[in-house]
Every structure is written in C-alpha cells, then in structure tokens.
Amino acid sequence: MTPALRPAAPADARALAALHALAFPPAEAWGADVIALMLEMTGGFGAWEPGRGLVLARAAAGEAEILTLAVAPAARRQGLGARLMASALAGAAARGAAAMFLEVAAGNAAARALYAGLGFAEVGRRRRYYADGADALVLRRDIVANTVDGDAAGRV
Numbered sequence: 431m432t433p434a435l436r437p438a439a440p441a442d443a444r445a446l447a448a449l450h451a452l453a454f455p456p457a458e459a460w461g462a463d464v465i466a467l468m469l470e471m472t473g474g475f476g477a478w479e480p481g482r483g484l485v486l487a488r489a490a491a492g493e494a495e496i497l498t499l500a501v502a503p504a505a506r507r508q509g510l511g512a513r514l515m516a517s518a519l520a521g522a523a524a525r526g527a528a529a530m531f532l533e534v535a536a537g538n539a540a541a542r543a544l545y546a547g548l549g550f551a552e553v554g555r556r557r558r559y560y561a562d563g564a565d566a567l568v569l570r571r572d573i574v575a576n577t578v579d580g581d582a583a584g585r586v
Contacts, residue, residue, distance in 0.1 A: 438476030
C-alpha cells in the first residue's frame with residue numbers, strides 16, 4: 431500500500447529541509463527558514479512523504495508555480511515524483527489556478543521526462559539561470575478543475 435502524502439506546514443520545515451538536503455547538492459539545498467517562509471507566504475502550499483519526498487508550490491492570480499520538487503535518492507523511480515506533482519496540481523486547482531509553471535535544468539533528463547509525462551510543455555528558456563550556469567527550461571501545463579476517472583493531476 432502506498433503511504434498517503436501529508437500536507438506540508440511551516441511546523442514541518444526542519445524535516446522538509448533535511449529531506450531537501452538529501453535530494454540536492456549542499457549548495458542548492460533549502461534551509462528550514464526558507465521552507466517555512468515559502469509555506470507561510472500567501473498562496474503557498476505543499477505535500478510530502480516523510481523521509482522520501484516533497485513538493486512546494488504557490489498559487490496566485492489564476493496561476494500556480496512549483497517552487498521545488500525533491501525526491502530522496504532511495505525513493506526515486508518509484509512513482510513518488512508523479513504523486514507529489516499530482517498533489518500539487520490538485521492543490522493548485524483547488525486554489526483556482528488554471529495553469530501550472532515550473533523551471534527545470536535543461537540537462538536534467540529524468541525530471542524533464544517526468545514533467546513531459548505529466549503534460550508539461552516548454553514555453554521558454556532562462557539562460558544561465560542556475561548557479562552552475564545551466565539553462566532553465568520554463569514549462570507550463572493547463573489545469574483542469576474537473577478531474578476525469580479519479581485523475582488527481584487533472585490531466586487535459
């Protein structure tokens with residue numbers, strides 16, 4: 431049985447930061463203060479599975495954005511990233527968003543495959559966006575408020 435995702439709250443910030451540090455190099459990992467700030471801002475929300483993965487997002491003015499998606503190395507390639515994204519899409523729809531955006535490193539083939547499989551398409555590029563000089567691809571997908579056949583991601 432797949433464990434249920436939990437809503438992320440500012441009180442979870444330390445555990446979320448430790449999890450983020452498992453998934454990203456030290457220079458890119460977010461601290462507890464940053465994560466708490468993201469969850470406290472207007473429109474901020476997230477979901478997580480303790481010790482395995484998290485997603486943080488925000489919704490405002492009819493649009494939503496993935497702030498970060500982190501899956502611990504031991505939990506990768508098991509469908510958790512897709513479950514976290516489905517939760518974020520459902521949360522964005524519940525907050526009135528009609529579209530979801532995110533940035534992904536152009537060279538991150540695994541993440542790009544995940545997002546393409548979820549219906550995201552490239553709509554832009556940010557040159558030298560990341561600290562290492564890598565470009566970021568800006569991806570977008572529409573959100574359908576009414577889900578079909580129990581698809582929590584609201585696929586179009």
